[in-house]
Amino acid sequence: MRKLVVIGNGMAGVACVEQLLKYGGEVAITIFGDETHVNYNRIMLSSVLAGDKPEEAIVLNDLDWYRKHNIDLKLGRRVVEIDRELRLVRADDGTVVGYDQLIIATGSVAFVPPMGGTDQENVYAFRTLDDTRALLRRARPGARAVVIGGGLLGLEAARGLQVQGCDVTVVHLLETLMNIQLDVTGGEYLRRKIEQLGVKVLTSRKTAALTGDGRVRGVRFDDGEEVPADFVVLACGIRPNTALARSAGLQVNRGIVVDDFLRTSDEHIYAVGECAEHRGIVYGLVAPLLEQGKVLAAALAAEDYSRPYQGSLTAAKLKIMGVDVFSAGDVNGNDPSNEVVRYEDAGQGVYKKLVLKEKRLAGVLLVGDASQEHRFMDWLRTQADLAPVRDSLMFPPPTPDRGSQVAAMADSEIVCGCMGVTKGAIIGAIHEKGLSTLAQLKDCTRASTGCGSCTHLCESLLQAVAPGFAREIPEGMCSCLPYPQEKVREFIRGQQLRSVQEVLDIYGNGVGCEICKPALSYMVDVVWCGEHDEDRSARFINDRVHANIQKDGTFSVIPRMRGGVTSVAELRRIADVAEKYRIPMIKVTGSQRIDLLGVKKQDLPAIWAELDMPSGMAYTKGVRMVKTCVGTEFCRFGTQDSTAAGIELEHRLEQLHSPHKVKMGVVGCPRNCAEATVKDIGLVGQEGGWQVVVGGAAGKTVRKADLLITVTETEQALQAAQIFFQYYRENANYLERTYDFVERLGIEKIRKETVYAPEAVRSGLLERLRKSRAHASDPWLEGRQPARPTQFVQIEPVEVVQ
Amino acid sequence: MSWYKVTHISNIPLREGRKVRLPNRRELALFNLGTHFLAIDQQCPHLGGPLSDGIVVGDTVVCPLHAWKICLSTGSVRKPASNSCVRSYPTRIENETVFIEFTEEIPEQVAS
Ligand code: SRM
Ligand SMILES: Cc1cc2nc3c(=O)[nH]c(=O)nc-3n(C[C@H](O)[C@H](O)[C@H](O)COP(=O)(O)OP(=O)(O)OC[C@H]3O[C@@H](n4cnc5c(N)ncnc54)[C@H](O)[C@@H]3O)c2cc1C
Ligand code: SF4
Ligand code: FES
Numbered sequence: 001m002r003k004l005v006v007i008g009n010g011m012a013g014v015a016c017v018e019q020l021l022k023y024g025g026e027v028a029i030t031i032f033g034d035e036t037h038v039n040y041n042r043i044m045l046s047s048v049l050a051g052d053k054p055e056e057a058i059v060l061n062d063l064d065w066y067r068k069h070n071i072d073l074k075l076g077r078r079v080v081e082i083d084r085e086l087r088l089v090r091a092d093d094g095t096v097v098g099y100d101q102l103i104i105a106t107g108s109v110a111f112v113p114p115m116g117g118t119d120q121e122n123v124y125a126f127r128t129l130d131d132t133r134a135l136l137r138r139a140r141p142g143a144r145a146v147v148i149g150g151g152l153l154g155l156e157a158a159r160g161l162q163v164q165g166c167d168v169t170v171v172h173l174l175e176t177l178m179n180i181q182l183d184v185t186g187g188e189y190l191r192r193k194i195e196q197l198g199v200k201v202l203t204s205r206k207t208a209a210l211t212g213d214g215r216v217r218g219v220r221f222d223d224g225e226e227v228p229a230d231f232v233v234l235a236c237g238i239r240p241n242t243a244l245a246r247s248a249g250l251q252v253n254r255g256i257v258v259d260d261f262l263r264t265s266d267e268h269i270y271a272v273g274e275c276a277e278h279r280g281i282v283y284g285l286v287a288p289l290l291e292q293g294k295v296l297a298a299a300l301a302a303e304d305y306s307r308p309y310q311g312s313l314t315a316a317k318l319k320i321m322g323v324d325v326f327s328a329g330d331v332n333g334n335d336p337s338n339e340v341v342r343y344e345d346a347g348q349g350v351y352k353k354l355v356l357k358e359k360r361l362a363g364v365l366l367v368g369d370a371s372q373e374h375r376f377m378d379w380l381r382t383q384a385d386l387a388p389v390r391d392s393l394m395f396p397p398p399t400p401d402r403g404s405q406v407a408a409m410a411d412s413e414i415v416c417g418c419m420g421v422t423k424g425a426i427i428g429a430i431h432e433k434g435l436s437t438l439a440q441l442k443d444c445t446r447a448s449t450g451c452g453s454c455t456h457l458c459e460s461l462l463q464a465v466a467p468g469f470a471r472e473i474p475e476g477m478c479s480c481l482p483y484p485q486e487k488v489r490e491f492i493r494g495q496q497l498r499s500v501q502e503v504l505d506i507y508g509n510g511v512g513c514e515i516c517k518p519a520l521s522y523m524v525d526v527v528w529c530g531e532h533d534e535d536r537s538a539r540f541i542n543d544r545v546h547a548n549i550q551k552d553g554t555f556s557v558i559p560r561m562r563g564g565v566t567s568v569a570e571l572r573r574i575a576d577v578a579e580k581y582r583i584p585m586i587k588v589t590g591s592q593r594i595d596l597l598g599v600k601k602q603d604l605p606a607i608w609a610e611l612d613m614p615s616g617m618a619y620t621k622g623v624r625m626v627k628t629c630v631g632t633e634f635c636r637f638g639t640q641d642s643t644a645a646g647i648e649l650e651h652r653l654e655q656l657h658s659p660h661k662v663k664m665g666v667v668g669c670p671r672n673c674a675e676a677t678v679k680d681i682g683l684v685g686q687e688g689g690w691q692v693v694v695g696g697a698a699g700k701t702v703r704k705a706d707l708l709i710t711v712t713e714t715e716q717a718l719q720a721a722q723i724f725f726q727y728y729r730e731n732a733n734y735l736e737r738t739y740d741f742v743e744r745l746g747i748e749k750i751r752k753e754t755v756y757a758p759e760a761v762r763s764g765l766l767e768r769l770r771k772s773r774a775h776a777s778d779p780w781l782e783g784r785q786p787a788r789p790t791q792f793v794q795i796e797p798v799e800v801v802q
Numbered sequence: 803m804s805w806y807k808v809t810h811i812s813n814i815p816l817r818e819g820r821k822v823r824l825p826n827r828r829e830l831a832l833f834n835l836g837t838h839f840l841a842i843d844q845q846c847p848h849l850g851g852p853l854s855d856g857i858v859v860g861d862t863v864v865c866p867l868h869a870w871k872i873c874l875s876t877g878s879v880r881k882p883a884s885n886s887c888v889r890s891y892p893t894r895i896e897n898e899t900v901f902i903e904f905t906e907e908i909p910e911q912v913a914s
Contacts, residue, residue: 446882449869514857514864537817541855541866544818549866553852790813794821795832797806801901 002027004300005089005099007079007244009033011042012273012289013105014061019297021069027301029071030097032089034078037129038062043286045132046319049160055129082248084266101300104245104256104264104271108238108284113148117210122231126157127238138231141165146219146229148207150177152318154235158199159320161233169200169227171207171219173236181316181327182365185344189351189367193323202227240275240282255282260308262296272296279311288312313381317370324370329363329380330355338362343394352394359387372396406460415457418450426461436468451700477734478515481508485733488520492527499533500524512538519734522621522657526729529768530775536788545792546779547604548619550597555604557596559613560654563628563646563666564592564674570613577610591625591663592674593618605783605792614654615780621735622657623725624664626650627675631668631685638668640685645714646674649683652718653725655776656769659732659741662725677705680728680738681721690717694724694750695742703739706747709755720755723762726769727754808832808900814839819854819863824904830891832900833858833874839895840874841902843888847872847879853888 004020006013009031017029033039044058066073074095081090088098110125112118122138125131135157139145143166147158150172162168170177176187177194191201208222210232220226240255251257251265255277262270262278273289274282283289291312298304315328333340333355343352350368354361354376361379366372375396379386386393409415411424429435429445441458442449448458462469477485481504488503497503500520504512512520517538524532536544547555561570574594578586584598593616599607608615618624628646632638646666653662665676666683676682678698682705684691689712696705709720727750732741742750754765786792806824814820814834821844822830829844831854840861846853851867858864862871862880871881877890892903 443882446868511860513859514869517857517859537815537858540857544855549852549855551849551867553850553855788815788818790809790820794823795809795813796823797808797825797902799807800825801805801807 003098003100004029004103005097005101006031006103006105007082007089008103008105008107008273008275009035009039009073009075010105010107010273011039011060011286012107012293013103014039015290016103016105016272016293016296017071018061019294020301023297023301025301029069030074030099031066031071032074032077032079032091034076035128035130036076038066038073038075040129042127043319045126045129046156046160048129048132049126049135049157050163051160079244082244082269084248084269087268100268102269103296104269104275105273106241106244106275108274109241110234111237111239112234113207113236115207115209117212117216118234120210120212120214120216122212122216123210124231124233126153126233126235135161135233136164139164139166142167143230144228145169145231145233146171146227147233147235148219149173149235149237150201150203151180151235151237152178152316153238154233155194156319157233157235158194159197159323162197162199168198169202169229170194171205171221171227172201172203173206175204177201177203178316178318178325178327181331182325182367183332183353186325186327186331186351186353186365186367189349190318190323190325193349193368197320197323238274238284240277242275245271245275253277253280260295260310261299261305262292262309270296270300278309281311283312283314285314285316288314315373315377317373324366324368326366326370326373327364328377329361331363331365333363341393354393356386359385361386406457406464415461416445416447416450416454418454419446421445421447423461426458427465430462430465436462436466438462477519478513479509480504480512480516481520483507485519485523486731489523489527489730492523498524498528498531500535500538514540518543518621522659522734525657526772529771534787542619544788545601545604546615546617546619546782547599547601552598554598554600556618557599557604557607557611558589558593558616558618559611560616560625560650561593561613562650562654563626563643565628565643565647566594573611573613577607580610581607589618591618592627593625601792602794605786608780608783614778617655617779620657621660623650623653623655623662626664626666627679628665629667629673631666635668637671638685639687640668640690640714642666642668642674642683642685645683645685645690645718649718649721652722652773655778656725656729656772658725658729659734660737662728662738664721678702679705681705681724683717683721688712690714692717692720692724692755695738695747697737697739699737701737701739703743706742708747708751719766722769723754723765724750726765729772730765730768803903803905805894805901805903808902811839811895811898811900814900817858819856819858821852821854822902826906828904830902830904831863832893832902833863835861835874839893839900841891841893842872842874842877845888846870847884847886847888 004027039061041058041060044053047053077091077093079089080092088096090096110127124135139161145161145166145168147154147170150170154170158168158170176184177190194201206222207219209220210216211218211220216229216232218226218228242252242256245256246252256264256271256275258264258271258276258278262272264271272292274284292309295309318325339356341354353365355363360383364376409423413423415421415423415426426447433444435441448455491507500517503520504510518540521538541549547557581603583596587595589595626646626649628643631640631642633643662680664681665674665679667674667676668685676684677693678696682693691710692708693705694708697703711717728738808822816834816836819831819833822832830841831844832841844853846865848870851865853863853865855866856863861874863874864871873880877888879886894901
């Protein structure tokens with residue numbers, strides 16, 4: 001078997017191995033790492049230092065991963081020799097391993113400037129997890145920390161220590177902070193921001209020595225001035241870690257010289273990451289080394305030399321909350337042929353600069369507001385001709401963007417129409433109660449707890465007003481069960497859980513809430529195709545009594561009227577019932593059906609029986625209706641029998657629950673009289689066939705449906721609709737309408753996994769749909785045989801005892 | 803002070819509530835928490851929603867209309883922050899039957 005040895009268990013080496021494993025094939029892999037940790041995300045050390053993330057959260061590959069891929073991991077061992085003749089490496093503990101191919105991924109070492117006193121106690125680097133731990137042990141409120149170096153690393157270290165309560169001073173050799181990425185003005189803006197955070201900044205200071213007696217006491221500059229220090233962090237830059245390669249006789253300039261396939265001067269040895277030098281450039285960021293790893297893996301595993309590594313476009317970003325700094329490309333623009341566009345607002349602390357070369361973007365620098373970073377990076381990457389957008393370079397032409405919408409609103413304007421909460425009330429609550437998350441805002445003001453259409457607006461307000469705003473990324477459904485929904489579905493399937501309570505007992509807090517219980521009820525239903533243990537106490541009242549609760553506690557009754565088609569007999573029964581039970585309002589709904597409103601719970605079973613029509617299920621997250629137009633039956637333009645197709649579609653899908661309600665429409669021609677193109681599923685007839693469209697909406701959101709497939713036969717159209725419906729049932733998050741689902745996944749992916757999927761996948765979806773459908777029944781039959789004791793009755797005490 | 807003999811325990815399924823109408827037309831909501839039964843006023847302090855129709859969450863019920871969360875043992879509002887509350891009523895079980903104690907509120911004396 002081919003033997004591959006990797007020196008360096010860091011981000012580049014392991015990323016390359018990950019790529020390599022994707023190709024499969026026989027290879028025995030050994031990785032040496034002189035740190036004692038599994039591969040972690042070095043970038044995130046700044047967050048660990050600032051207390052934003054625990055150590056465990058930055059692990060990239062855990063031990064199981066190495067085990068699973070049979071990787072011989074040698075941790076805490078440093079390779080001290082490469083014998084190119086015998087093709088073996090020797091580690092400091094005497095371990096010897098032979099190789100057919102060797103990857104050097106030794107990264108960088110922190111640069112220690114040549115001056116006195118750096119070997120004392122209390123002098124730290126900021127490169128590894130061990131460094132970070134040491135700093136966290138040392139940092140305490142009031143401790144005086146001096147960080148030498150005002151680059152990305154130094155500033156992030158300074159911020160981290162300051163968050164830990166230290167009294168921090170940053171010392172920088174040059175006049176400009178982050179001088180590699182910024183120009184003089186940008187450096188000034190940044191300096192002001194850093195000082196506002198409470199960090200002291202000393203620029204144009206050359207450190208001559210660290211004073212002390214074995215323990216650091218202070219930092220002395222070349223002009224003799226001295227600042228006291230309880231500890232010192234050296235962040236003076238990094239140097240490619242090339243000693244090993246050099247002593248093995250490989251060609252080394254600044255880094256280990258590699259060609260476009262990451263080969264060193266020895267054909268059996270490769271180098272990736274910060275230790276490598278490609279076309280004269282040594283990279284110090286993660287993105288390039290991932291690209292390198294891909295090229296190398298292709299070359300090693302598949303001898304694929306078709307895509308050489310051609311260098312990377314890099315961008316630097318400071319990861320300090322509230323201090324936006326972004327820089328990419330050539331930002332100095334000293335060449336007189338360059339055109340420089342600048343924007344400055346000292347009051348806001350915003351500085352932006354674009355460097356153009358022959359109408360294309362050559363560099364971008366943003367301080368204080370990096371919100372447009374993606375737009376600029378895109379221009380840089382694609383080298384787009386900017387002439388057409390020349391007059392809106394810095395700021396995009398006005399779009400109805402949420403941020404400005406917020407600014408333009410008066411304080412008295414209503415943000416949440418459902419709860420009647422004004423902009424002024426929200427801002428007041430944010431200030432008074434110190435709110436910073438959407439959840440807190442919801443709890444405190446009830447804004448955004450209704451239909452949710454103002455969520456974005458509320459977030460924009462928080463963003464604009466709350467100092468500590470951070471958009472919550474919904475991890476789980478709620479705090480009772482902190483897992484993403486796809487994980488929960490996995491648990492249900494894997495552990496064979498059939499009831500809501502079981503899921504909550506094993507994976508949750510055992511109690512649940514009004515948000516997760518209905519969601520779990522749906523999930524156990526769909527995973528087991530209806531063969532679950534139905535727990536009505538976990539359902540919303542609508543699903544316990546199969547009617548929609550109204551504002552006064554009464555209910556509404558909407559019978560199913562497939563395709564919107566009814567008959568004299570049905571209309572007569574509806575009229576009789578309405579009269580007999582004194583229904584306060586009879587209304588034609590927006591969905592082509594008839595609604596009886598204001599019904600008392602006790603009357604529901606009798607009304608259903610006398611109507612003798614199935615439930616329209618207008619109260620639940622499930623299949624609602626199929627609206628149809630008259631089609632070829634009567635319409636002079638009809639090209640398809642849309643009424644019959646709609647009724648058939650409703651027959652096939654009715655009585656089923658879904659992540660959110662599903663409304664459908666079938667129309668006989670593109671005039672679209674039943675609005676099929678703004679329905680969750682629509683069938684649009686045309687001469688000789690049908691278009692099946694999905695993800696449409698005309699509710700809170702208005703969205704035109706995407707084309708799923710075009711077919712010639714009605715049966716094919718119905719099947720496509722069924723396949724999509726079941727796919728949505730199985731994959732959408734609870735309460736995710738198809739318009740969000742289709743947008744989240746993208747119609748291409750959905751096509752690939754539904755109508756264009758292999759026959760086995762399609763028939764699997766149809767089979768599970770068939771099974772669920774076979775288990776479902778008309779909920780209104782429970783009126784005759786209640787599923788639960790006293791389901792529809794109120795209880796009257798039998799006697800007074802005392 | 804009177805105790806009312808209400809109903810057999812099996813008539814109120816686990817973690818569900820039912821509306822109980824007393825002879826004086828007063829409406830209460832009675833809940834089965836598995837180990838014990840709790841009773842509070844039927845009408846939500848917000849806008850009168852039917853509390854017996856809410857989802858039971860631990861020792862609280864969530865009103866079906868706008869999701870106010872009411873504590874079943876004290877009748878106080880847990881969410882959102884609010885000073886309003888409903889009354890709660892003592893219950894006991896005898897021979898598998900639930901009893902609720904209901905006392906008419908005595909109107910406070912108006913100082914003259
Ligand atoms: C009765 C009806 C209005 C009417 O008198 O016409 C109605 C009534 C309600 N709609 Fe609707 N919607 C009704 C047709 C519609 C339509 C029109 C349609 O279906 O073609 C829409 C827009 C289409 C759509 O949904 O994409 C519509 C969009 C909504 C929405 C917004 C959904 C969205 O995600 O955009 C909600 C809120 C929700 O579901 O979260 C909603 C929610 C509601 C609820 C259920 C609110 C609630 O939870 O209590 C209303 C019940 C009122 C009540 O007290 O009974 N209703 N609702 C219609 C019943 C149709 C039926 O026969 O089943
Ligand atoms: C605090 C901090 C913040 C950063 N922030 C960003 C950022 O925001 N964005 C960004 O793109 N980049 C950032 N970087 C840089 C990024 O982490 C590096 O570019 C990346 O980790 C380099 O990967 P590498 O594999 O080349 O080197 P490393 O990840 O350093 O891995 C090399 C490994 O090899 C080991 N090793 C060396 N010699 C030997 C030997 N002889 N035997 C055995 N093992 C050996 C080393 O101990 C190390 O574990 C940051 C770095 C730090 C320290
Ligand atoms: S019926 Fe629909 S549009 Fe009308 S108030 Fe109710 S939710 Fe709003
Ligand atoms: S009536 Fe109960 S929450 Fe509104």
